[in-house]
Every structure is written in C-alpha cells, then in structure tokens.
Amino acid sequence: MDASAIELRHLRHFLALAESLHFGRAAAAVGIAQPPFSQSIARLEKLVGHPLFERRRSGVERVALTDAGRALLGPARQVVAQAAQAIETARAAGQGELGTLGLGFVASLAAGELPALLARFRLARPGVTLTISEMTTDPMLAALHRHEIELGLGREVAAQSNVQTRLLFRERLHLVAAGGHPLAGRVAGVADLAGQPFVLPPVSAGGSFRQHLSELCAASGFIPQVVQEATEWSTVLAFVGAGFGLSIVPQSALSGSRAECTVLDIPGLEWWTSVFACWRADHDSAVRDALLETLGELGRDDFS
Template identity: 50%
Template sequence: MERPELALHHLHAFLVLAEELHFAHAAERLGIAQPPLSQQIRRLELKVGHPLFVRGPGRVALTAAGRELLPAAQRALAEVADGLAAARRVGDGRAGRLRVGFAASLAPTLLPGLLSAFRADHPGVELDIREMTTAPQVAALQDRAIDVGLLREPPAEPGLAVAELFAERFVAVLPAGHPLAAGRRVAVAALADEPFVLLPRSCGPTVHDRIVGICRDAGFEPRVVQRAVEWPTVSALVAAGLGVSLAPEGVRRIRLRGVVHRRITPDTARSTVAAAWREGNPDPLLPRFLAAARTVRPSSEHAR
C-alpha cells in the first residue's frame, strides 16, 4: 500500500484553517503570512487529489473530503505529540522499562527497600524483575537480556561494570536440634565432620569458593552431600536434617521453621553484594537505579 508523504506542518495548517475557516485569521494564529499558508493547503490538496476547502469571499468552508480528513489529521498530530512527550520522559529517565536480575537471597533484604524507593521516585517506569543466580545473571547481562543485576560475588568479566553495595558476614546454617545450635557462636572447625548442603559452583563460583575457602582455612574440606541452586532451598534441606551449611548473613531473613543461624568464628570472611551492568549502557534509567541501590540499606540488622 502506498504511504502518503505528508508534512506535519501541512496537517497543522489544515487543522488551524479548519478551526478558523478564515485564511487571514489562520495565518495570524500560525505566525506566517497568508500566501505561504495558501501554498501549504494547496500542496496538501494535491496529495489528497481533491479540494479540502471551498473558497469564498472572506471565509472558507470544508468540503466533504476536508471533513473526512479532519478527524484523521487530529488523531495523527495528537499521536505525534503523545509520542514526543513519551520519548522525552524516557530520555529524561522518568519513564520506560528496566529489566532487573536479582539473587533470591536478596529478596528479603535489599530488594524490598530498593524497589520501593525507586518506584516512589519513578512511578512511570516499568520494572521487569527476574530471579537469577549469579552465573545466569552475568550471562543475561552479556546477552542484553537484562539491564542490571543484583548479585553476590560478581566475577570479573570483560565488558561488565560492578559497584559494591554492601558486605555481609557468613553464618552457620544448622538444623534447630543440632548440638552446635545451643551456643551463640559456632567455630568453623567444629563443622569438619558435618555433611554440607551447598550451592553448585556453576551458579555462583565466587561465593561457592568463598565458603569452601572458609572451611579450608579451618583445616578441612567440606563434605557436600546435597546441592541446591537457591538459598531458600539450601535452608529447607538443612531444616530436613540433610546437613549444615555456611551462608551470607542475609539468609537469616528467610523465615523457615527448623533452621537456626549462628555467627561463626573466625568471622573475617565477607560476602559482597553488588550491582552489575554492561559498560557503556546508555539507558538513562540505569544511573537512576544505581543511585537508588547505593543509598538503600538492606533490611537486615546484621548486614554491614
């Protein structure tokens, strides 16, 4: 189908003349002389192939063709105006869509405060929230499937920028009836003979290696009997008595009957929570989201 090449200022001139029905008044309203207005109307009539106005002394009237064109012209200019306003809002970072990946263990700590703060300041922005472990988040960032990730222990990857948000201690995750649960703290070395429930290394290599490193520093290699891809599942398996675990302290916020959390000694290791994004991402929403992430503190009294 042939697409008509219509200049927007011709449609605008047509609408003003259709409202004024007087060339001199329409020209004055448009801020142009009467001859250029007449030329614009003539060019539009040539595109249509029929007169749009009946010219008379002083005043004019719409023809049948003009009356048919009028609502379409009004809709076209209104849509263009709406589109320009929407584009400005997106360009200003006041509207648009941001795809956010997040680690499940951040759902009860960082995520609620961050999303509430960001939405309060950016009510016109659509947030597409996707739960992912660290490795899939990194892949999704590289594939442009998400715009920003909230993750633990982000690995160093070419093309990705990272900003640390906060760090957490590690805690021992124990079945409620475990003998070591009676104390306020647990020596890591006391876990040497315990079966462990851990994340697969493929889901979060750095945090996995950090936990294994804590055990090695205490003089043993953890005996892993079960793996789970999310911390809530790790906690559930511990509650079921399958083993113990070491986890970032934010896991305390996962309320699950049959599980207790205890500080460990030594407690020098920390789990880093960070935001990651593609270097050079021009989306104006990204720096606004990162600014919110840097100011929101996790909803855990134990995070530091």
C-alpha cells in the same frame, strides 16, 4: 499527488485555519507570520490538487472549508494526534517509563527490601513490564549472555567480558549450626571449626560466591569440609538444622527461616558478602537504568 511531500506542519496549519476560519488568527495560533502561513496552506492545496478553503471577502476576510477541505479534516486530525502520540511514546521509552525488562536475582534477596522496591518501581512506571526470575549467580550470567534477561542481581559476581557490574550493598555472613550442635551455646574459636562438616552451595550455583567463602575460611585458618551441597538457602538451612553440619549464610537467608539453626558468634570474626547488579555492556536500556537508580536504595553496610 505525492503524499510523502506533505509535511506535518502543513496539516497543523490546515487544522488551525479550519478551526478559526481566519488567516490572521490561525497564523497567530501556530506562531508564525501570516505570509508564510498562507504559503503553507497554498502548498498543501497544490499537493492535494484542489482548493481546501473558499475565500470570502465581505469587509472582513474569512474562509470556509470546501468539499475537499471537509474530507481532509478528520484524517488530518488523526494524523496529527497519532504523531503527538508517537512523540510521547518515544519520550516515555527514552525516560524508562515504557518497555520490558527481564530481571534475575538470587533468591535470598527476596527476604529484604527488594520486593518492596520492585513493587514501587512497577507502580511508578505502569508502562514497564518486568519479568522477574529467581536464579543463582552463574546461571544468571549465562542468561545475560543469552539475552534472556537484561539485569541480574547476584553475589560475588566474577569479572567477565562484556558484563558491567555495580556494587549494590555489602551483607554480613553468619556461621550457623543446628540448635543442639556441640558448638552452640558457647563461644567458639576459629580453631574449633577445623574438621567440622559444612553444608554449602555448589560451585555450579555460584562459583565466585563459593570461592569467596573458601577464601574467607582459609584466611581464618581452616578449610571447610563440605559434606553436603544445596542450591537454595532454605535447603542449606534445613540440612544444617537436621545436623548435617555447619554453614556460612548471608543475613538475608536467615530472615524468615523456620530451620532449627543458631548463629555462632566468634569474637573478632566478621565475614561479608557483596551483592552486585550486572548487565551486558553492549546493550543500552533506559528501563534498566531507571531500575538501577531505584535499586541504589539497597546500598548500605548491612542487610539486618
């Protein structure tokens, strides 16, 4: 017998007849006319090489399973159930309800709505495995290219070949100083920032973001004199609080900070940073697309 010649419909028809033991009712149950149903059963019996049903006529046509039919019953049920499960698994994967996803994000986003959104995503899609890593923007892009993550959330993501981006939200940047800094407690003008020492993230952590900060300062009429670099915003703020210098930090980085820092409000001076989702253009992922839809709720004009 060539088992590959057996079609799934043959087994479904066999199971319908094995349950009802009546050709007419079985054909109606699977939604086809009796002649093609009978032909399907005959085809299966020919492939098996033995009758699967014993035909009995006693006024009303009924059938009974033969030894071969009884032997086929259990395996046929398993095959049909497995086929249904395979279809359901494929459907779930296609809808982003099943699969794995590596996510990288800049640490400051953890102070906002991101953790709650990710928790809700996990609860709604228990078949999805999320691997979440904190990383700065440039290493995030490198991880994307190495296929170590499928989605990144970074600041001022520079255009790169084979990388698609989507703006998630804009966030206000604040000028901060130590609590006892001479500029604290009074209105400072931009001219007062010239020559001031600054603590900023290194270029290696996020070259585009560092460049963005430098361009904002240059447009405001001064060049930041960087005396100390730190990768994590908590470390930046700790150095600022210790008196190393000023810094420019996103609103989210200030949330929950224990550093002794104060925000310097300069009239007419507003700085912003943009947070982007980024992913490889040559890789399709239903899970990624589903998470992107959820992350769309981060979109707003301020993170405060």
